[in-house]
Each structure stands twice: as structure tokens, then as C-alpha cells.
Amino acid sequence: MSANDAIQDEVTSLNAIFDEGTLSALDEDQRLYSLRLPSLPSITLRIEFPADYPDAPPSVLGTQSVGQDVPKGMGSQAVDVVREVLARIYQPGEACIYDLLEEAREALEQAEEQGDIQLHDQQDAHLEEDKTSLIQSDPAIDLGPEPPWIVAPALTEKKSVFLARAAPVSSPAQARQYVAHLLATDKKAARATHNMTAWRIKGFNETSYQDCDDDGETAAGSRMLHLMQLMDVWNVMVIVTRWYGGIHLGPDRFRIINTTAREALVLGGFAKEGKESDTKKKGKK
Template sequence: MNGSKKLFETRELLLWLKVKIKVNLEHQVVNLAQPLAILAEPGLLGASIEPTTDLHQAPTINSMNEDLHNEIEAINSIYGDNSLVGTSEDNVYILQIPERDASLRIEFPPTYPTIPPAILGSQSSGEKTRKGEAAHVVTVFRDVLGRLFRPGEVCLFDVIEEVSNTLAETSESLVDHNQQNTESTFDAEPEDEGQRPGDQALYNPPPWTLSDVVVELKSVFIARCAPVSSPDEAKRYLQHLLDSDKKVRSATHNITAWRIKGENGVTYQDCDDDGETAAGGRVLHLMQLMDLWNVMVVVTRWYGGHQLGPKRFSIINTVARDAFVKGGLVKEESSTKKKGKH
């Protein structure tokens, strides 16, 4: 009878040890010395077994970079809860700009702060946000980050403070500028909504040709192209688009590329990933293969919460090509071409 009792207790102990080791493996905390030591303790088989570790306890080693973890806690303590929060996307966080109705998508590499974070673009902008302000915030943030980042040193607090000061100065200058324009044009004819004084070139919307919309795992892609004759014109067209279209302004990425032949045979080629790494270069390469000149293209993507992997590049090039075809820039056999103007 005593032998059967000890055999039962031995099996019970081994079962508990098996569960404990399994849980520790799931938590990536493996300590085989402790359970082996328990087996060696004399008289244990006759004693009751009371695990000292909660089987549902959270992992003791956080997979997050410790420096980043501490910085997130500091930012949320200084600027308020949820100022910097994670997303379903690995290493991607949403930063709410203090005292601004705008937020940014930021990707922190696993080796941060050895490598700087990447500003993927604007996440959202509120109803009271002025046209173009979200894009301006992204530009300012990238510029400040580039100036202040030092390898091995966390930098987000310093960047946020510098960005806040810069945006405050910009807002004050804009208010003074608007007041001066209001006084000087008080008796002039009223301007159309959305127009800003001083830039006649932006009064007429660019002649965009739109591609078909492509939706993949809730991510939405659309491209638009327009003829351009100079890099300055291409930049004005892009700024007009961001200023006048809130949906485009709040998109995750606005990938741009253009190829221009100027006077005396001077050529200009440029592209911008806007956070979608290598996407701008791929679109520019597509334009080179198609031998397109004096045209620009903007591919807009709204992230749907699911990573697409390399497939996203194929979709980006597909909608870009579709815009070129619909714009009459490419001879496409068979189907008739339909233009969508915006």
C-alpha cells in the first residue's frame, strides 16, 4: 500500500513539473535546475506540492527594447496616457503630437537607439486641422529628428519638444501673415474656400488622372498622375494635393516620383518613399522602363492593419501603371481607356 501511494505521489510530482516546464518554455524562461533540485529533496514525496510560481504569470523578460520601453513610459507620463501607443504592426507606434490635433506613425527598429526611428507618415488629423498642417508636421518632425538624433541616445522627448516649439512659431507667423492679408484685401473680392493668397499657381487644381482603386486585406491603393514641366511644378502639385484632400493628407503613405526633361537637354528624376521603404525607387524605375517623361505620379496607400509583404510593391506599381494608361501616356492594346479626373 505504501509503495502504491509513493508511486502515485511520484506521478503527481512529475505531472506538475511537466506543466511548470511547459509554461516556462512558453514564457521563454527556462530554468531546469529548480525542478531537478525539487526531485532531489529528501522526503518531498510525502509532502503536499504547492507551486510557488503562478502558472499564468506574465513573462519576466519583455521582448521590447528596454530603452524604448522606458522612453514610452516617460513620454506617456509627461504628455499624458496614450501619447505613444503600440499598434498591431511590429515595432510601429502612434505618437499624438502635444497640443496638436494630429498624430504620426513611427517605426522603432529593434536596435533603437543605435538606429533612429522612421517616421512612416501621418496617422490622423482632426477636423480643426488646417489644410496641409499634417504634412507639415511630418516634414518638421523628420527634419528635427535628423538633426537631434545621436546613435546610442534616446531622443524622442527632445524631438517632441523641438517640434512643438517649431510648430508654435510657424503658427504665430501664419496668424500674423493671415492678419496682414486680411487687412490688405478687406475690400477685395472674396476668395474661394480652400484658396490661400500669394500663390496663383495653386488656384487651379492639377489635371490629375486617377487609377482604379485596389483593395488588398483592407489596405487601399490609388494612384494619380499629371503632366509637369519642372520640379517646382511637381512639388506645387503635390502640395496642392495634400492641402486640398484631407483623405490623401491622412493616408499612411503618399509615394511620389517624377521624370522631367527641361531646356537644353537637362533632365530631372526624383522620388519619395514617404515611409514605404524602397517604394518610390520602384515607381521611378517603372517610369524609366516605360520611358515616361514630363510626368509625375502619386501613389496613395491607406494601411488596413495587415502586412502585405512584397506584394504591396506589385500593387503600387500596378496602380501607377494604370494611372499612366488612363492618362493616355501609354499605348495599351485592347480595352478602351477611361480617364478619371480629380
């Protein structure tokens, strides 16, 4: 496979996994591309691929564009982080941009938590804390009664903690209300790194609703929704809360997220043990 073929494969897969335009050509002849960071969509990097990619690594030349909402100096700091991650994760002969984006996101989060960099303006940095007080003080938002959560045992992996909860729901509005209730009444959940959500609901006249929210953990919500589809569960929502522990988990975090989500669904009686595996077996025939 030529370098151009390898690059095009990455363009196709990345733009399908993330948003369209995540990896875009600036000059195909020179193998220059722009790379938008899903965790920092206001920052776009300038990437150059070598003629023998993936046998040789790409180069991060600098920033292609930086949004006005990005704090001063954040663009160059992001470049430094991404370069460090690239040097660490690149393996000769293996395409690396997907892993680069995933590992860079965690590295940027860790650097911000340690105070080494500032990803957002101060106003944005306090957004999550303000969100709870706004919900509580706004009389137009009716939190309703305590949702009937079924909470699975917490799972800890390399200091990151994952906690899944599931509840029956009959409408998208009720699902959103349950999320608002959790964030307004549970300070630990409100301050967590991510609260990833997915739900599947059957309504009247054979209508159905399916939705998910990554809450900053790119592709996690859609993976949870896919799990629910495999398990064939309906009229239920599941939330997986993650508190980041400062150690990168890489793609393995998606396995942990789905494991905890599945346990909450099974504990709640929304799915029988083995239904997911039965579905997979049928699909292999």
C-alpha cells in the same frame, strides 16, 4: 557562409536600401549591432546575433538610444513590438533583418492606429491635419488650378486601399504644387497613411529632373521612379495614395503600389501598353 559573413551581407544590403547606419556594428567580436528603425529613426535598438546566425535567430536586447522627441515609454514599447514581430517572421537559415524592419513598421503603425501605443508627441500627431489648414491659410502658397489628374481605379488588398493618379508636369515646382494642391483640397488623401510620389521631367538644354518621395513608406517612391524609368515616361508625375487597412501586406505592397502607378500612367496615355515588358526583354539579351 559564416555568421559574420551573413551579418555583413545584411549590413551592406540594409544600409544600401535604407539610410547609411541603419545596421551598425557595436562590437563585431561579440556580434553586437545597433539597428535603427527607418519608421522611427529616433529609436535605435541593440541587436545580438548568435554564432550560428542565420540558423538561429538574433536577439533584441533593448534600446541603444532614444531621441528626446520620442514620448516617454515609447522605446520599451517599440522593443516589445519588434520582439513579437521577430518571433513571428524568423525562419531558420534565412536572413531576417530586412523583413523584420518592414513588418515592424506595419505593426507599429497598426498599434498606433488602434491606440495601443503613441509613436509621436501630440503636436506631431496632429501635423498631417494641420498641414492642410496651413496650406490653405498661407497666402504665399499658390495652389493654382485643379491638376489634370488621370485617376486609376482603386485597388483593395486585405482592407488596404491603393489609389494612383498621374498628371503631366513641366517642372519640379509644378510637381510640388500639384502635391500641395491634392493635400489641401482632398481631405481623404490628406488623411491617408501614405501619399507616395515620383516624377520625371525633361527641361531645356537637355536637362532632366527625377525625384521621388516615400512619404513614410520606405523605398516605395524609389520603386515607383524605377518603374517610370523602365517605362521610359517623361514629363509626368504619379502619386499613389494608400489607406492602411490594419492587415500586414509585407513586401507584396510594393507590387500593388507599382501596379496601380503603372495603370494610371497607361490610362493617361503617358506610356504604351507593353513598353515596360519590352524594356525588360531588351535588358535580358
